[in-house]
Amino acid sequence: MKYISWNVNGIRACVKKGFLDYFYAQDADIFAIQETKCQAGQVELDLPGYYQYWNYAEKKGYSGTAVFTKKQPLHVHYGVGDHETEREGRIITLEYEDFYFVNVYTPNAQRDLARLAYRLQWEEELREYLIVLQQKKPVVYCGDLNVAHTALDLKNAKSNEGNSGCTVEERDKMSQLLAAGFIDTFRHKYPQATDRYSWWSYMNKVRERNIGWRIDYFIVSASLQAHIKEAEMHDMVLGSDHCPIYLIVEREKSI
Structure with missing residues (x-):
């Protein structure tokens, strides 16, 4: 199975910059996006062969997630735990016969760390979920x-x-998640790789000089370790300040 994740930093803008060309070329089984920055009815994507699931933020032009999948899931859940909705549209869970797919746009702690406490509580709840x-x-x-x-x-x-x-604090939360039986798939494949990033500031020539951060991830249950075939970035793909990342997993049973 091929999975793709991409923070598009506004799906309407990204569509004008080649999103659909990339989407069709990849032919992923499941394609997840974050930071859609749109409301219901503001964008219509013609994606033949895919079911579409959107989680919109209440605030216009802010946050939001979506998942496009070739196979209809058994169940779709928005939010964490018993919460059926969450105001910022940050989480979508698709349940299939033999696995869960969880697409997330994690809150930023903000430049002055004003939202760090909220972020850490988010991490606690998400890890338990x-x-x-x-x-x-x-x-x-x-x-x-x-x-x-x-x-x-x-x-x-x-x-x-x-x-x-x-x-x-933020790094420790990631470590705690991995210690709970999860794998950072890129680091599993490339434990010592450097200069591999998924986000670059829009400041002048930052991306050209590859002054970036790896903040986009595919993380999977440790039980899938033997089935991870590839986990990488398409860092030459433009259209957003993030690049798409992808994961290829071979399973004994596919969805």
């Missing part, structure tokens, strides 16, 4: 997780220590 799902069947968890987990995951690690996405 994923653990509960994993007790039932394997989990494929993806999205813009807004954290560079280790110094290998951003260009200027030392000077960014303590900044949003690079705080000890």
Whole structure:
């Protein structure tokens, strides 16, 4: 199975920059996007052969997630745990016969860390949610997780220590998730890789010089480890300040 995740930083703008060409060329089984920045009825995507599931933020032009899938899931859930909705449109869970697919746009702690406490509580609730799902069947968890987990995951690690996405607290939450039986698929395949990023500032020539951060992830249950065939970035694909990332998993049973 082929999975793709992409923070499009506004799907309407991304469509004008080649989103559909990339989408059709990839022919993914499941394609997840984050930061859609739209409301119901503001964009219509013609995606033959795909079911579409959208989670819109209440605030216009903000946040939002969507998943496009070739096979209709058994169930779709928006939010975490018993919450059927959440105001910022950040989570969609698709349940299939033999796994869960969870698409997430993690809240940013903000430049002055004003939202760090909220972010850490979010991480606690999400980890518990994923653990509960994993007790039932394997989990494929993806999205813009807004954290560079280790110094290998951003260009200027030392000077960014303590900044949003690079705080000890945020990194520790990622470590706790992985310790709970999950795998960072890119690091599993490329444990010492450097200069591999998924996000670059729009500042002048930052992307050209590859001064970036790896903050987009595919994280899977450890039970899927032997089935991970590839986990990489399409870092030459433009259209957003993030690039798409992809995961290929071979399973004994497919959806």
